[in-house]
Amino acid sequence: MAILAAVHHLTHYKYDRPVVLGPQVIRLQPAPHSRTKVLSHSLKVEPKNHFVNLQQDPYGNFLARFVFPEPVTELKIEVDLVADMTVYNPFDFFVEESAETFPFDYPEEIREDLAIYRTPEPAGPLLSKFLDSIDRSPTNTVNFLVDLNARLQREIAYIVRMETGVFSPEETLAAAKGSCRDSSWLLVQILRNLGIAARFVSGYLIQLKPDLVSLDGPPGTAVDFTDLHAWCEVYIPGAGWIGFDPTSGLLTGESHVPLAATPHYRNAAPISGVASFANVDFGFDMRVDRIAEHPRITKPFSDESWEALDALGNKVDAVLRDEDVRLTMGGEPTFVSIDDFESAEW
Structure with missing residues (x-):
């Protein structure tokens, strides 16, 4: 029982003169390892006079490489997808016994394969100071990762940065704030310095207004929305790649x-x-629409069903009033026959 969410993503470049485009690489198809089930996906690119090669990069991600043989005055990229928003437990995984306690080492058979994800960039003074503050004493691996991720959320304020590029860890730590891609890259570098395989992830974030407002936690979004987002994934033996935001x-x-x-x-x-x-006129639009909602515990009926139930209830009330039927509520019968108290009616 789930909500089906339709995402529309438009990127539109309009040029004030004909331009020559080099090959355009588009990475807007959900990755093979997505745990959120994508029921349909389409990519539309204009001008239509182009050549396209659908590929997978060295890391298994889907990409489309577009070549435009003639000068163009616009580049329009549209993505439509439908996602099944069935809730899943992000902790639904097992960890190999050898990796249950941090620090741990990776099995020899995959150690070399993960080398590129475990090699950090040179650490600056601020990152080194942060690393020195991390308790390396043996502890549960999952708890360690959860706490480290939560610490970054507390210490690095979130900002929206429209300019391109990603801050270095030094820049993010110095400012104590950054975009999603800045804090994610910082987390990747921290984990690699700790010997943990980590990779950078770009994707869509689809947030739907909750049916019920939490009483003791974050209230969640007030409206349905979607946007491009970034986070980090960690390779844990036994569990595989696990996402941390x-x-x-x-x-x-x-x-x-x-x-x-x-x-x-x-x-x-x-x-x-x-x-x-x-000179470029840049257009960007993203929206999400609910195209199907199945009954669920927090919302057993649709708004239309509730309206129908209310209408039926009002109709029943009207009939009861017209027939002078009066209802009372109480506990067990208060009065019984003194002469025939064992009869069926009592």
Whole structure:
């Protein structure tokens, strides 16, 4: 029983003169390892005069490489997908006994395969100071990762940055704030310095207004919305790649739809390519619509069903009034026959 959410994503470049486009690499197809089930997906690119090659990159992500043989005055990219927003437990995994306690080492048979995800960039003074503050004494691995992710959420304030690029860990720590991609890249570097395999993930975040407002936790979004997002994934023996979102301080769930998971953020950009010089009018739009809602514990009936039930109830009330039927409520019968108290009517 779930909600089906339809996502529409539009990216539109309008140029003030004909431009020559280099190959455009588009990474807007949900990745193979997405735990959120994607029921349908379509990618539409204009101008229609182009060549396209559908590929998988060295890390298994889907990409589409577009080549435009003639100069263009616009580039329009539209994505439509339908996601099954069935809730799942992000902790629904097992950890190999050898990795249950941090620090741990990876099995020899996969150690070399994970080398690219365990090699950090040189740490600056602020990152080194942060690393020194981390307690390395033996502890439960999952708890350690959860606490580290939550710490970043507390110490790095979230901001919206429209400019391109990703802050270095030093820049993010110095500012104590950053976008989702900044804090995710910081978490990747912290984990690699701890010997833990980590990768950068770009994807869609689909957040739906909750049926009930939490009494003791975050209230959640007030409206349904979707946007591009970034987070981190950690390889845990036995569990595989597990998503951690330092923006929320939580594990990733059904709201996270990965598009690309790579060792470096530069290979996870949703759209990459070059164009000759021109002034650009940039258009961007994202929206999410609920196209199906099944009954569930927190919302057993649709709004239309509730209206029908209310209308029927009002009709019954009217009939009872017209027939002068009066209802009373009470406990057990108060009066019984003194002469025939064992008869069926009592």
